[in-house]
Amino acid sequence: MSRKRVLITGAAGFLGSHLCDRFIAEGCHVIGMDNLITGDMANIEHLMPLENFEFYHHDVSKFVHVSGELDYILHFASPASPIDYLKIPIQTLKVGSLGIHNLLGLAKEKNARVLIASTSEVYGDPHVHPQPESYWGNVNPVGPRGVYDEAKRFQEAMTMAYHTYHGLETRIVRIFNTYGPRMRLNDGRVLPAFIGQALRGEDLTVFGDGSQTRSFCYVDDLVEGIYRLLLSDCAEPVNVGNPDEITIGEFAEEIIKLTGTTQKVIYQDLPTDDPKQRRPDIAKAKEILGWEPKVSREEGLKITYEYFRSLPEEKLFKREHNDFSEYIKK
Numbered sequence: 018m019s020r021k022r023v024l025i026t027g028a029a030g031f032l033g034s035h036l037c038d039r040f041i042a043e044g045c046h047v048i049g050m051d052n053l054i055t056g057d058m059a060n061i062e063h064l065m066p067l068e069n070f071e072f073y074h075h076d077v078s079k080f081v082h083v084s085g086e087l088d089y090i091l092h093f094a095s096p097a098s099p100i101d102y103l104k105i106p107i108q109t110l111k112v113g114s115l116g117i118h119n120l121l122g123l124a125k126e127k128n129a130r131v132l133i134a135s136t137s138e139v140y141g142d143p144h145v146h147p148q149p150e151s152y153w154g155n156v157n158p159v160g161p162r163g164v165y166d167e168a169k170r171f172q173e174a175m176t177m178a179y180h181t182y183h184g185l186e187t188r189i190v191r192i193f194n195t196y197g198p199r200m201r202l203n204d205g206r207v208l209p210a211f212i213g214q215a216l217r218g219e220d221l222t223v224f225g226d227g228s229q230t231r232s233f234c235y236v237d238d239l240v241e242g243i244y245r246l247l248l249s250d251c252a253e254p255v256n257v258g259n260p261d262e263i264t265i266g267e268f269a270e271e272i273i274k275l276t277g278t279t280q281k282v283i284y285q286d287l288p289t290d291d292p293k294q295r296r297p298d299i300a301k302a303k304e305i306l307g308w309e310p311k312v313s314r315e316e317g318l319k320i321t322y323e324y325f326r327s328l329p330e331e332k333l334f335k336r337e338h339n340d341f342s343e344y345i346k347k
Contacts (some may be wrong), residue, residue: 020069021045022086024129026077026120027093029056031199032134032192032236036091037064039240045069048083051094052076054108055101060199077116078108087127089247092120093134095168099161099288100205106164113168114175121179121187130186132247133176135254137193137295138166147262147296150191150254160290173254180252188246193258193297197236197317198324202332207231211269212325215276216333225287227266232296234259235317238310245306258297259310275318 023040027033028049033056040047046069049061053074064070075081077094095112096102102109117133124131140148141156156166173189180187200206202213214221234257242257263271269282302308325333 021088022048023089023091024048024050024083024087024123025091025093026050026116027056027095027134028072029053029058029060030093030097031060031197031201032195032239033091033093034060034199035197035236035240036093036243037061037070039244041067041070043244047071048073048087050075050077050081054105055096055201055204057199057201077119078111079115079119081119081123083123083127087123087129090120090124090127090129090131091134091243091247092117092131092172095134096165097136098201098204098206102165103161109164110168113172117172117175121175121185125179125183125185130188130247131176131179132188132190132243133172135169135173135189135191136165137191137256137258137297138162138292139170139173139191140292141166142290142292143294146294147260147298148256149298150256150301157290161288162290177252187252188249189252189254190243190246191254191256191258191297192239193234193256193295194231195234195236195239195258197321200321202325202328207265207268208233208272208321209325211272212276212322213333215272215278215280216325218278218280220280220283221269221272221278223265223269223282223284224291225265226284227269227282228264229287229291229293230262230264230295231268232259232262233268233314233317234310235312235314235320238312242302242306242308245308246302249306251305255302255305256297256299257302257308258299259314260296260299261310261314262294262296263314271314271318275322
């Protein structure tokens, strides 16, 4: 049987690189694509010598051409942290609009199945808890998070339009907070931010009063859910995440215990439109995919912490544009 050929955009990013690993392990030929605006070649350098991996440095917001047949396209190219999409809002909107249009057109040409990475952010600051796929969300389209939230919502709409109008095979995964090795340490997301502060001997910064909640899924569990969804017959959106909910305040205490830091927790104003609750309803994933997360937060955090501890000092102390001043409600 011929080897499946898979295009993965955002291949040098956190999730994209783990997906490259998975599809290589499944015996596929993987074509990675990334413009490296937030990705890191270090995440995929171990794949570069392999015959069944190739890499294209390209922006999918521009015309995308791939020679030969394609069986699957996984669209994971997008800034995904507040620091990124506050810094590059136009590129964030373009990759969720022009980028998905280009890739759906490529899929139509190649008769390939497409899976797109959507997000729990399509639910905004939810009025329904936990969030099922049937919930339409509470999103501010002109707020600071709107560039990311609406890009993902448009991406879903465009994907479903190609499915219904052109009969294209499409899959939509709504990803909830995910963590693991290869996350950028200082990208503004809560887990790497806390661990980075602990490793640098800084106080842990909690935005708001710490009562807002998140649900953290280990990357291996997420990749398994994505892989099962790709091979399923479900064209409707599916939540993939861990429903084990925790407050940010409690999570900060967990990180202090894990890292052994003696620093304290400090509190700052909550950013505008920051969701107060986030927990996936995964009944659909359980029923359709036979999937649920297996890795406990305790186990996953230990692995992730050891990864961050192993980073060279220049990465530990590298400062991203970690300024939320324009994001804070006055």
